Amino acid sequence: MDKFKEILNYEIFNNQIQDYLLFLVLFGVLFLAFRFFRLVVLNRLVVFSEKTKNDFDDTVVSIVSNISKFFYWFLSFYIASRILNIDDFWKNVLNKIFIISVTYEVVIFLGSLIDYFVDKFSKRKDKSSKIAFLALGKFSKWAVWLAAILMLLSNFGVNITAIATGLGIGGLAVAFAFQSVLKDLFSYFTILLDKPIRLGDFIVIGDKKGTVKNIGLKTTRLEAPDGEEIILANDMVTSTDFLNYGKAQYRRVVCKIGVGYNTPIKKLKKIKKDIQKIIEKIDKEKVRFDRCHLKNMDDWALIYELVYYIDDRDYTFYMDVNEKVNLKILELLEKEEVEIPFPTQTIYTRKG
Numbered sequence: 001m002d003k004f005k006e007i008l009n010y011e012i013f014n015n016q017i018q019d020y021l022l023f024l025v026l027f028g029v030l031f032l033a034f035r036f037f038r039l040v041v042l043n044r045l046v047v048f049s050e051k052t053k054n055d056f057d058d059t060v061v062s063i064v065s066n067i068s069k070f071f072y073w074f075l076s077f078y079i080a081s082r083i084l085n086i087d088d089f090w091k092n093v094l095n096k097i098f099i100i101s102v103t104y105e106v107v108i109f110l111g112s113l114i115d116y117f118v119d120k121f122s123k124r125k126d127k128s129s130k131i132a133f134l135a136l137g138k139f140s141k142w143a144v145w146l147a148a149i150l151m152l153l154s155n156f157g158v159n160i161t162a163i164a165t166g167l168g169i170g171g172l173a174v175a176f177a178f179q180s181v182l183k184d185l186f187s188y189f190t191i192l193l194d195k196p197i198r199l200g201d202f203i204v205i206g207d208k209k210g211t212v213k214n215i216g217l218k219t220t221r222l223e224a225p226d227g228e229e230i231i232l233a234n235d236m237v238t239s240t241d242f243l244n245y246g247k248a249q250y251r252r253v254v255c256k257i258g259v260g261y262n263t264p265i266k267k268l269k270k271i272k273k274d275i276q277k278i279i280e281k282i283d284k285e286k287v288r289f290d291r292c293h294l295k296n297m298d299d300w301a302l303i304y305e306l307v308y309y310i311d312d313r314d315y316t317f318y319m320d321v322n323e324k325v326n327l328k329i330l331e332l333l334e335k336e337e338v339e340i341p342f343p344t345q346t347i348y349t350r351k352g
Helices: 002-008 017-051 056-065 069-081 088-122 127-155 160-177 179-194 234-239 265-282 315-335
Strands: 202-205 208-215 219-223 229-233 251-259 287-297 302-310
Touching: 017 056, 017 069, 056 088, 069 088, 088 127, 127 179, 179 208, 179 234, 208 229, 219 234, 229 234, 251 265, 251 315, 265 287, 265 302, 265 315, 302 315
Parallel strands: none
Antiparallel strands: 202 208, 208 219, 219 229, 251 302, 287 302
């Protein structure tokens, strides 16, 4: 018995044999406990979370289930090693590995939660807002990683204040150098979150007009009516007044029609009614007649003013309807043998 105690008390590398045995027992117990947690407890939690109505608990359980086996193994080893008398150098190495491992798992956990909330909120939004949420999600994860790296550096004895000061000065220099780029980047988020324009909207900015086809980090691209691509800086979109026909629920079309003064009064009254019939037959669901009046008696013609509404924001549909109305009116005037005058000027000259 004394011999056995002597063996247990035998010292190797500043630790007795009994300390090593205790270390192995504690390591084994912790490892089995964590294994039981992974194989039994987590599986039970998975089954339980599937029965609940919300999906947040499913996400949390899934994230915990994806923690690597190495982390549980090292956590067991690290806790058990605390009972040993270890050299300061190796103790410092173990502490650093432990901090890095825990930080990594926490960052992964937070990143997964960010993905969950981004996906959750973006599903309720339109396509433009979804893109904004995805971009914000990426920036949030970068911020988490940056915070984690700075925390690790601080724990490892690095002077974070000096780094932050350097980053601040460098950030100002970068901000001045890339001022226009940053303006367009912030304008990008403004466009996606405030939604002054969306994909598919037909807009007019100054002398540029077209359908919004893409909203990028720096530029917004339009497709002009005749097919070419128009590229606008995002800052121009947010800092300039413009017309957005995509926001309109309908289009109001005003058309002026001139007929000759030699047109009989009876025909003038009939033309007004026939024009109304033309509009009402175009598309009963999307085209609404408003009014048609003989508005002016100009120097060269009698002028009708026709107003109708198109309950569709699509520019091509608007042009199709406009073309069809114009052709039908021309057919009507031709059928009724009504003169379509145009402005003329007669100049008389005197000899001598």
